[in-house]
Amino acid sequence: MSTPERRKPYPFDQIEPAWQRVWAERGTFKVANPGDPGFDPKRPKYYVLDMFPYPSGAGLHVGHPEGYTATDIIGRYKTMCGFNVLHPMGWDAFGLPAEQYAIKTGQHPALTTAENIAHFKGQLQRIGFGYDWSREVNTTDAGYLRWTQWIFLQLYGSWFNPETQRAEPIATFTGDEPDHVRLAYVAEAPVNWCPELGTVLANEEVIDGKSEVGGHPVERRPMRQWMLRITAFAQRLIDELEGLDWPIGIKLLQQNWIGRSEGAEVRFEIDPGRVGVPPAGAGILPEPSEVDVQSLADERADDSGRMPESAGGTPNLPRNIPVFTTRPDTLYGATYMVLAPEHAFVDQIVTEEQLAAVEEYREKTARKSDLDRTELAKEKSGVWTGAFAINPVNGERIPIWIADYVLPGYGTGAIMAVPAHDERDWEFARKFALPIRAVVSETATLGLGGGSSPCEAEPLECLVGEGFAIHSGPLDGLPTRLAKAEIISRLEALGVGKKTINFKLRDWLFSRQRYWGEPFPIVWENGRHRALDESELPLTPPPLDDFKPTGTGEPPLAKATDWIRYSETATRETNTMPQWAGSCWYYLRYCDPKNGERFVSREAEQYWMGGGKPGGVDLYVGGTEHAVLHLLYARFWHKVLHDLGYVSTPEPFQRLVNQGLILGSDGQKMSKSRGNVVNPDDVIVEYGADALRCYEMFMGPLEATKPWSMSGVEGVARFLARVWRLVMEENQLGEWVVSPAVQKVEPDKALLRVIHATVKKVGEDIEELSFNTAISQMMICTNALVNLNPRPVSAIRTLLVVLAPFAPHLAEELWSRLDGDGLIASQTWPTYDPALLVMDEVEYPVQVNGKLRDKITVSKDAPTADVEAAVLALPKVIEHTAGKTIRKVIVVPGRLVNIVAN
RNA sequence: GCCGGGGUGGCGAAAUUGGCAGACGCGCCAGACUUAGGAUCUGGUACCGCAAGGUGUAGGGGUUCGAGUCCCCUCCCCGGCACCA
Numbered sequence: 001m002s003t004p005e006r007r008k009p010y011p012f013d014q015i016e017p018a019w020q021r022v023w024a025e026r027g028t029f030k031v032a033n034p035g036d037p038g039f040d041p042k043r044p045k046y047y048v049l050d051m052f053p054y055p056s057g058a059g060l061h062v063g064h065p066e067g068y069t070a071t072d073i074i075g076r077y078k079t080m081c082g083f084n085v086l087h088p089m090g091w092d093a094f095g096l097p098a099e100q101y102a103i104k105t106g107q108h109p110a111l112t113t114a115e116n117i118a119h120f121k122g123q124l125q126r127i128g129f130g131y132d133w134s135r136e137v138n139t140t141d142a143g144y145l146r147w148t149q150w151i152f153l154q155l156y157g158s159w160f161n162p163e164t165q166r167a168e169p170i171a172t173f174t175g176d177e178p179d180h181v182r183l184a185y186v187a188e189a190p191v192n193w194c195p196e197l198g199t200v201l202a203n204e205e206v207i208d209g210k211s212e213v214g215g216h217p218v219e220r221r222p223m224r225q226w227m228l229r230i231t232a233f234a235q236r237l238i239d240e241l242e243g244l245d246w247p248i249g250i251k252l253l254q255q256n257w258i259g260r261s262e263g264a265e266v267r268f269e270i271d272p273g274r275v276g277v278p279p280a281g282a283g284i285l286p287e288p289s290e291v292d293v294q295s296l297a298d299e300r301a302d303d304s305g306r307m308p309e310s311a312g313g314t315p316n317l318p319r320n321i322p323v324f325t326t327r328p329d330t331l332y333g334a335t336y337m338v339l340a341p342e343h344a345f346v347d348q349i350v351t352e353e354q355l356a357a358v359e360e361y362r363e364k365t366a367r368k369s370d371l372d373r374t375e376l377a378k379e380k381s382g383v384w385t386g387a388f389a390i391n392p393v394n395g396e397r398i399p400i401w402i403a404d405y406v407l408p409g410y411g412t413g414a415i416m417a418v419p420a421h422d423e424r425d426w427e428f429a430r431k432f433a434l435p436i437r438a439v440v441s442e443t444a445t446l447g448l449g450g451g452s453s454p455c456e457a458e459p460l461e462c463l464v465g466e467g468f469a470i471h472s473g474p475l476d477g478l479p480t481r482l483a484k485a486e487i488i489s490r491l492e493a494l495g496v497g498k499k500t501i502n503f504k505l506r507d508w509l510f511s512r513q514r515y516w517g518e519p520f521p522i523v524w525e526n527g528r529h530r531a532l533d534e535s536e537l538p539l540t541p542p543p544l545d546d547f548k549p550t551g552t553g554e555p556p557l558a559k560a561t562d563w564i565r566y567s568e569t570a571t572r573e574t575n576t577m578p579q580w581a582g583s584c585w586y587y588l589r590y591c592d593p594k595n596g597e598r599f600v601s602r603e604a605e606q607y608w609m610g611g612g613k614p615g616g617v618d619l620y621v622g623g624t625e626h627a628v629l630h631l632l633y634a635r636f637w638h639k640v641l642h643d644l645g646y647v648s649t650p651e652p653f654q655r656l657v658n659q660g661l662i663l664g665s666d667g668q669k670m671s672k673s674r675g676n677v678v679n680p681d682d683v684i685v686e687y688g689a690d691a692l693r694c695y696e697m698f699m700g701p702l703e704a705t706k707p708w709s710m711s712g713v714e715g716v717a718r719f720l721a722r723v724w725r726l727v728m729e730e731n732q733l734g735e736w737v738v739s740p741a742v743q744k745v746e747p748d749k750a751l752l753r754v755i756h757a758t759v760k761k762v763g764e765d766i767e768e769l770s771f772n773t774a775i776s777q778m779m780i781c782t783n784a785l786v787n788l789n790p791r792p793v794s795a796i797r798t799l800l801v802v803l804a805p806f807a808p809h810l811a812e813e814l815w816s817r818l819d820g821d822g823l824i825a826s827q828t829w830p831t832y833d834p835a836l837l838v839m840d841e842v843e844y845p846v847q848v849n850g851k852l853r854d855k856i857t858v859s860k861d862a863p864t865a866d867v868e869a870a871v872l873a874l875p876k877v878i879e880h881t882a883g884k885t886i887r888k889v890i891v892v893p894g895r896l897v898n899i900v901a902n
Numbered sequence: 903g904c905c906g907g908g909g910u911g912g913c914g915a916a917a918u919u920g921g922c923a924g925a926c927g928c929g930c931c932a933g934a935c936u937u938a939g940g941a942u943c944u945g946g947u948a949c950c951g952c953a954a955g956g957u958g959u960a961g962g963g964g965u966u967c968g969a970g971u972c973c974c975c976u977c978c979c980c981g982g983c984a985c986c987a
Contacts, residue, residue, distance in 0.1 A: 776926035
């Protein structure tokens, strides 16, 4: 490192803390709510939000200030433009790391959390962010978690009405088991259990079979868990993305995660004979009109299609197995069927001869983690159950297999296999020598279909795409799209199938077996759950000395025996909520953070979230890592609150911007092990907060991934020092005084043009979040001023005002040294005069056949004909057109001249 | 494999959306001031060439008076998803 006593190019170490104190003392960034004193209803609102941090022990890294500086610039700029700006900050403070740390050190997580928050807050304040700290929220505060629990009660107390496609109070449900439709419900389901963390995790928190936090292995285990019915909103979560101003990539990520696919559910009867010849009479699919309607109605009544919830088998053989397919048009090409090994019917259909093999295969599958199961994807495996199913359209008997390439959790957990038109089925069929029958042709082949026998030679390759149906009875000749519609209507008429939409999205596993989270406001009595009354909130976690996971899946709260006991006959739920709970609604709490009566007052919500054109948060900046986690969960909660009438808009975040990752100077991801981590505190000590802010914005486009460069920081620091010396100089005593070159003189035309161009460009660039180009324009402007003597003070003041959102401390200091009125943070954003930007003379590049040959300067309103004549008289032009005929002269006014000659 | 984003000097990047490629900054070179410079200031800096000139935005083709920008093909890098029937 350099010598510690290296002279500072300007005294940022003194002025920065001083101005931070002034802003805090004067409440510069406090913003009033409607109805509060000082609220100005004439101003429009602007809500600019950061993803609040998890206050980890490691403190801030340089990635945090990237997004935070961007929003700070926007916030300060919008304030100067006359908006009421809501720009808050808070702490996502529940979570695993604090608890893991607590277990290691024995220190209570509440303590470490408080320390970490103090550390984080100090760091953020030293960067000079203009947050309204009076609105600070902390998800672990009783006054906050109370409302998290209250929102949970709203979920518990409502259901999704498929008629209205909205969440409604459970009272509007007319069925007899409300517990089956609540948006928060309990289910015994196979879940992601992480032994190392001692908790279950949501699908979204498991990456490649490992926990997102810590990378520990995760296994499947059936457990009783709280779930949130996010799947009910799957369609709306897709549809309502449309109006959002979000990066296309994030929208697609969410769409793919929700994973809508259209297709059909088809029921295959199980051949009761199991082994033997196909039942007589089963044959070609009858026309719908020929069908005995009554017998079909009976069939339809037996809609026990889905996998039964209980694994306990019934002695009776199930009559049929429903499968989901996106290609019902290939039904005639189904040559076998596959069930997930976990499928509940397996026990009942397996034949004695195959029992041993099936058992062995199922055990092998159960031992595999999710990771193994996908890693071994290349090699297909499976076992025949010995049973057959009947293809409902042609009566054909097809063998029923089990294989782990069919997932228990998607669709019905069973598929019809069409090896000719599905790659996975193709591989499987090849491996086990199962028949392959083409029923789709790439080309429309007249006459190949009809009643022709399907016993053609097996196709040589798998055709996955669309085409025209062949060997498919009544579908023959139809293009895939029509064939799908046709077969679905026939299946529906027959009562053996129906159009279905499936989603990959699973319900949200919402309980954790951890201590450091919101307890559920639920008690259990006689084996049934019920909600606490609102008046019993907040329900804070019990004080515990030993909050280690039990390792058995029993939550640590179970150790708080007194706390658990709710009454003689009732006990408290001991699970806690996941970290996402608090972050699902914090943006609403900021609107009215101290409210003890309501999670947010109606007026505050309507002003900050409802006002403006589309409403909601006007700008949300954060990393891309929350694409399918926080951003999906929060949308879901918001929609429920909207349906129940608590919030104004269906969507919480109107505009979303992802800041890019900052890499180490070696171009690698920053990490302790690589030793390339940059600590913002060090940068502030060496170069100042303004330099840190400006450098992070100058590095490149906000959304791009970009490497850190210390000499880049130095360059930006030099720029700020040049601005400083524009105004200040050192006297004999080594004191900084206002330079005598700064005078009340009128700027000349050239300077005026630069100043106005800077006001224009910086304003426009801020609106577009193009901060790097805004800064380079301010550098150009500074360079234009630096050699002037005298330097017009009006020009300097204007530069300082546009610089203020970027380098607020420096701008405040110089503003006050120049006797500016009030704080620069409260100035009005300057306007520019477009007339001043117009040059009197224009320099045209002159091209011959598209190649630059010369330049010519003409008056800005010279007629095209004059320009043309002047250009043709240029010696270089004459030279390059010698011996050629001039075909055309293109004059683009204000742009260039191109001569076409050959 | 599929989806998305990207490939421009030694480096980070600009480019008014089809109009002078490389603004601004870093680095480097030269000079000034200096006992000194890791401070400051001035000038230079895409590549080849002494020059005239030529060549250049991953590679190839196309549209156009004109392409980094639009169209087609290929390659490479980053991110996400990944047996979802």
